[in-house]
Amino acid sequence: MNLKRSITAVALNTCFLLLIVLNFSCADSNKKSGEDTSYQKHLFKKTLETSQLAVSVVATDLDYPWDLCWGGEDSNILWFTEIKGTVNQLNTDTGEIKNLLKLDDVLVKKSYGLLGFAVHPDMEKHPYIFLHYTYSKNDEIRSKLVRYTYKDEKLETPKILLEDIPGRSYHNGSRIVISPDDKIFLCLGDAGKKRLAQNTSVISGKILRLNLDGSIPIDNPIKGSPVYSRGHRNVQGLVMANNILYSSEHGEANDDELNIIKANGNYGWPDVTGFCNEPYELAYCKDSIIVEPIKEWTPTIAPSGIAYFGSSKIPEWTNSILVGSLKGTSLRVLKLSSDGTKVEGESVAFNRQFGRIRDVIVAPNGDIYLCTSNKDWHPKANPEFYSDAKLPMIDDDRIIRIRQASDDLKNSLIEMTEKQTPVDNDGMANGIAGAGMAVYQKFCASCHKADGSGSDGFFPPLSKTEGVGDKERFMKSVIEGVSGPLVVQGKTYNQDMPSFKFLTDKELADVLSYVRASFGNGHPSITEDEVVKYKELLQN
Template identity: 40%
Template sequence: MKTLLVASVALFLCLSSCKKKHSGNSGEELPDVELKTRVVTSALSHIWEMVYGPDQQLWITERLGKISRINPQSGTITPVYTISEVVANGEGGLLGMALHPQFNTTPWVFVVYNYGSPYKEKVVRFTYSGGTLTSPLVILDQIPASSIHNGSRLLITSDQKLLITTGDASVSSNAQDMNSLSGKILRINLDGSIPADNPVAGSRVWSLGHRNAQGLVEANGKLYASEHGPNNDDEVNLIAKGRNYGWPSVEGYCNTSGEQTFCAANNVMEPMMAWTPTIATSGLTYYDSDFIPQWKNSLLLVSLKGARLTQLKLNQARDQVSGSKDFFLNEFGRLRAICQSPEGKIYLGSSNGNGDKIIEITK
């Protein structure tokens, strides 16, 4: 009887402490949505980034180094520029891209890519002119890179700062090293200088303890990121200034004794949601359009291994996930990129290697 009682207590403790860590779909039941899909094009390879431009075109990067504009109605692909310096090693290559918010008057295109030997990563600002990219200016260089865990999303925030997610580049301890650019979310001015209001004077680091963040979005004054875990605990995080997100000492929530000790000592912020088994969380956007009302006030997340679009409904404070629902499971393969048109249509970009697609989602 004593053995049974001990086992029962142990099971109860595991359920109460582990259920949060090993979470997938949870919370309120979300409504079904009748959606239509249309393949815009299927003539791409390893789509990495996709931005809905002010010219009503989809701007995309492909990992081998190509930047193109795609007409979302006709699917016509217009090459913009190929960066010959790009070295696509494993998961590396041409990754994130961001357009200046006032693109019509300041036609800057920011990209981040891997290059060279030894392998490394840099952020370059181009000027769009005459249908191509000119005047390259290196904004940040010498970011450690590897065949895995390179990040890297770019985001220009409402206060005109450039955010860069960097992976740990296969050296997990660098994520906790403030002197390393690896495993961080970095924040710089659009000319590459360091903002005076960063958490640590003279440092580009906005947050640390990231393994491999590949989704980044700002909405309603809040910043959200998605991140790849190891064999467990993919994450979606609410990103706060100067906070530590735990890697490699913490995987997902602070729910083991060792993790709890580290979390208390290092001001660790737990994820809004975590997935075990992992789904390889990637592109992320915030949806608040009336075009698909069932998705209002939700993060929309695409995943690679999970091969799906996941709706993460937010609470009113937008600091917690109140429910989740999956769409298009295994329908288009690995999904890396997501963006939204001003009208509220959603576009997904696949990353299967051959015949990669852009898919339009409407109601």
């Protein structure tokens, strides 16, 4: 009897243990193999018309990330670069980050370093990644396009495809796209020399088209030239979707752009910004065929990386271009027409939630990833402009994931609190001082600071300076712009100042008078009539 009870007990215990094992096995079978989402930090949820989005941080403490690329249709690997010259892989299932490359010849300062980056979409057939970065040659800034081979989880065999590209401390671009027909598209800024953008014998201010080995395609619009389009100031975003190549571009003081890039297209810079709608642009547009943008922004938002969202996972955003905004500190969602050639609507998401957004990408499963750029030079030079956001934020710089929220996250996450842009220009525009302050906040404060103190080494102060006190000189600087070295209070500044001639005569008079009366200056106002007369002198 005792033996029988023992056998029975063993059998029951064995069955019980087997049931436990089976239960655990069934539970695990519902979980993606190798996935461990515990590494991510959930921030909040955002509710759209019908969708609820879960927002989480998947990578922290990065050093000025620039570019995000996906590793293939079935991959869980997100490639990302940092401007200091590193190429990294993020496993989006586990959060593990692996460094694959650290460039030893990259020249890094301000907004140049490792810039454009692309992973070939068919890595089995073409195991290549492409880098565009700045380097020093004879104490001058240059840049080059380099192809690496990805083999055994390593990057090796670098091949220079294009080098000795003229550079400067700003306007180097860049982004890279590999098209379905295996062509490289590389966008380059004007390197601070405006007129080069229209000169097809040089590659500054252009979008280039090359074969994967760096040779020039025989069907390029200009025979024997890599130039595909011209008239670009500083393209910062590039994406191809449904055989349409879209780009985002920084305007000077107005007219940031979203463009559709066409072979041999002229995008106008520096003669035209945005649409052909200003009096000084109409004559040029009449004599030249200019490709106008499908979207422009004034005041500027500094659009950066862009991505096409074609997924149905977030139906409100299906068939949209997603635009990361630096100055605008938001994600812009541009709803496209059915043929993709027009912008039919714009919404602003995550306004002032993450700070400056450098790049955005859509994963094959419809998840959205974006990277911040809060540790770069701009917040350091302009802390007051971002004072409400306190940039850099905790854990910056970060990679953030946006996806449809699961049922448990819908119930557990708090709703995102909408943040408003702190400057209420309409409310401030009361009287000349208020109107002038409103114009100043829109167009000037991001460089010269709200208190006119400027940014040491970048933008000169406006407080008690000779250039502000001299009425004609000040009007000339604001209306015509300033190029080349400028000495203010014994310090040299070499950052070009754009022309603000697109402002109305009243807006010019208001902002000129505001600066002359503020920041301890105490100079008399400039009237609208004086602005009109000065413009007439320029025309004569």
